[in-house]
Amino acid sequence: MPKDIVVIGGVATGPKAAARARRRDAKARITIVEQGRLISYAGCGMPYFMSGLIENVAELTRTAAGIDRDPAYFRDYKDIEVLTGTRAERIDRQRKEVALVEVDTGKTSTIHYDKLVLATGAVPVMPPVSGLDLGRVFRLSHPDDAVAIRKSAFSRGTRHVTVVGGGLIGIETAECLAESGFDVTVVEMLPHVLAALLDPEISALIENYLRSSGVELRTGERLLELQGDENGNVTKVITDKGEIQTDMAVVAIGVRPNVSLAVEAGLETGPTGAIAVNEYLQTSDPDIYAGGDCVENTHLVSGKKVFVPLGSTANKHGRIIGDNVTGGQSTFEGVAGTTVLKVLDYKVGRTGLTEQEALRLGYKVRAAIAPSADSAHYYPDNKKITVKLVADAATDRVLGAQVLGEGEAIKRIDVVATALTFGATIDQLSKLDLGYAPPFNTAIDAVHQAANVARNKRDGLAVSLTASEVHDKLVRGDDFIFLDVRQRHEYEERERIEDPRVKLIPLGELRRRLGELPKDAEIVTICAFSLRGYEAQRILSGAGFKNVKFVDGGLSSWPYEKWVGKK
């Protein structure tokens, strides 16, 4: 008798699991139950439709060949029945039945399963404030939301949008709207945007960039209330620090796994609150599988359970579940916590652990920052990227990386994500045979560069301070020589730090001007990217200076105030 496979949830994991199951089993009866009207939509594309970059919302439910993924598509192409507008109310694990209700009519029914797949996704978290029901206040969790936001944004008189939440979805929303010409304010409760993803000094670089691009960021500021006009439309966002006049608001403070059906059925959840699954993506009931945004994953570096809802993982889960509900034995080992996003012309990504996460987990951390050109510096249109590498000082294992800039940052994230999946050390990372040609990178790629900085630190050759440590010294009034070793014209015409402790000695003059520096002084060297700062530190150390450090990442990674020269 053909097997009954029932899939609850029709966005990413669900349809993928169903289609994969069909390719492996021509006879099974496969049904997808989806409470919404749409199925198999590209949720990750919503910000780009919302802002007008993608013209037609139907693009998000079409295959690459231009075919609409509607129930008829699943019937004709996949021999899969899709019940849209149908909510799964309850799972009866004894009878192996799911109670269904038609959303529009209230009509109830039951469906039998041999294998059940939970792909119930995540739901937006809404803050506990009043005014969320005002007109022109949106969330972004369904293409219908994107349609409504776009309609509101492109209606007459909309100039200013407030985005509540500076996490992944909030910043993607903000950048899309800013790119489309709106005035955007982001309100984020935490001290930094993307605080769950990046170390503070990396967030700070993105904040500087967003602000210089005209996006208003109000970090460390808590939403208290939304207020509206006589038509019931939002006009004001009230925070603990002030008011924002606005024409519309998008609330995107995060999501939580949608586990209610699973919990009511007595399935186990894990430490993150998401559904617990084993490596076969089986729940605590071996006939019920779960995947996508409703489950937790194992972190490949830390081994801890994490909740990292992403469309890429959801699709991988779907394929594995499709295997396993048709007799396969596929496994999912975990995620590296890789997350990437576009922020206007910046590409930003992280993988593995941040320095802060690693410290919290008890690692002894060695971090390195390497700003670099993304292609040969003599090749036209090369662009800057900055790599922050985080390694385990005890084992030299790569723990994570953060990369950002206008250049090809994501390529470097993918390289580190791959390397750390296999437990690479900083030495191995530094010797990877990456593709080199001048249009694509430097002979020593930015990833190699970062790994080499970490190795130099380990070997005691490179002795550095972070920008934050040096900033603290400046603020505290410490007595030290802040030695800028760039060329004079860079110092005069580009950005620099204005402080009486700053002294300029171009690197090329340093060897013959050693006499100008007291041997017992504390000296902190700085340049643009930290290559010359490091070289200066080596020269001074080699000449017997005892207390010399360079600033990690140089001026290009200095997130604090700088004085900008003539240019």
Added chain:
Amino acid sequence: MPKDIVVIGGVATGPKAAARARRRDAKARITIVEQGRLISYAGCGMPYFMSGLIENVAELTRTAAGIDRDPAYFRDYKDIEVLTGTRAERIDRQRKEVALVEVDTGKTSTIHYDKLVLATGAVPVMPPVSGLDLGRVFRLSHPDDAVAIRKSAFSRGTRHVTVVGGGLIGIETAECLAESGFDVTVVEMLPHVLAALLDPEISALIENYLRSSGVELRTGERLLELQGDENGNVTKVITDKGEIQTDMAVVAIGVRPNVSLAVEAGLETGPTGAIAVNEYLQTSDPDIYAGGDCVENTHLVSGKKVFVPLGSTANKHGRIIGDNVTGGQSTFEGVAGTTVLKVLDYKVGRTGLTEQEALRLGYKVRAAIAPSADSAHYYPDNKKITVKLVADAATDRVLGAQVLGEGEAIKRIDVVATALTFGATIDQLSKLDLGYAPPFNTAIDAVHQAANVARNKRDGLAVSLTASEVHDKLVRGDDFIFLDVRQRHEYEERERIEDPRVKLIPLGELRRRLGELPKDAEIVTICAFSLRGYEAQRILSGAGFKNVKFVDGGLSSWPYEKWVGKK
């Protein structure tokens, strides 16, 4: 007493080794001996200067901060003495001395070493034909060559350039000149361009692209002679198949390692003819190190010795040698054979082994081709790439990949290069947590896609023929149904194969039109990218058809003649 470190060769490995040695040892006496006038130049940048993309040749000898890397730079910044215009004539290993001669004056001297570094690079191979000494016949192995080529190319009346050699340097030269508007003919003796780097069907795709972009390719054609006019300038290239009228010629048929000094000193060379070194990059004399284009490397996949001269490897070698001549114990394990290049708007790369190389080495090969969008298909300006993955059918280990297309091909090469360095299997590759966001890739990245195709083949789900196998069947007159399963409008308006055996049944109609196909017929399905072709094969196999296969990579990877529809 400070140590004497002598470095012979001043391009990439040499200066890198010297600079690294200085950072580790402030006291050593370090000397670079270079027979040319320039040192530390970016040889890989020469094609881009030659064609006018890079304005000033001095860019190739400047640091990222704009400082000229001349002998004064090495003296002031690095405390390294550089002897340009000085040839190393002979190594006396007993006395630990190198005999030097000044190129201009003939003046001789000797220099003592404690540690000697050979970074003598590679020299161009010239074909055994007459006419190479004609005017306007060039090779490209030094910035002076690039200057001369550019001068000639941009002189009055130059329209047509012949590039002899369709390997890496030949194609880079051809693409740069074609991009700058010249008429370019490439003469290649082998049946395909880039034949040492890519499998034939991948080369064929690049050939189709180059030809469609106006570059004339004469493959399988051997250079016999160059002929000139009364002024002694080349005007004609004679091959075994015809004549090419031309205004200038660049000969780039390959390079060989420059080992004469090493061989005369009795140092060992390896099976490739390049200098043999151990993992510390020590030659057979433990006080003599060698690196860069004059040495051979171990291939990380095959374990065999290979000669792959590249600037990236040369720089890695330099750093390691710099460590080891100053008491370090750094190692270089080998190369993955990664090579990438820009070909007009295409990015092309390979890493590991090609299918042909793997077969020659005795592997049982499983290959998969996956054409894909490089970013979400609904995201504007996504571009196509094609991934060919080569795996070991016995162990599932990834052996190599080739990627090409207008999209982000090099990112995928770097991912596979990293994965195969750690012995990744196709299953591991398919589950890598790569950075996903619609501007950067598809939820299932092209690399995952290729790995999944290979897994489906292994598991017997995907049964395919290569384009070459199907083409043979067509030519041979085999009786089979060539089932195109695209939408009717794609079939009518886009490219297709014209043959009476071709039958159109769009995938969405296939399940209800099974009766039109005889169950015992051989059926070969095809679509655009091979996703639907695979799906059709699964539908037919599931319905009891016994002899069904799809075409690997679909029409987008079909290198043979196609009939192009209305569009």
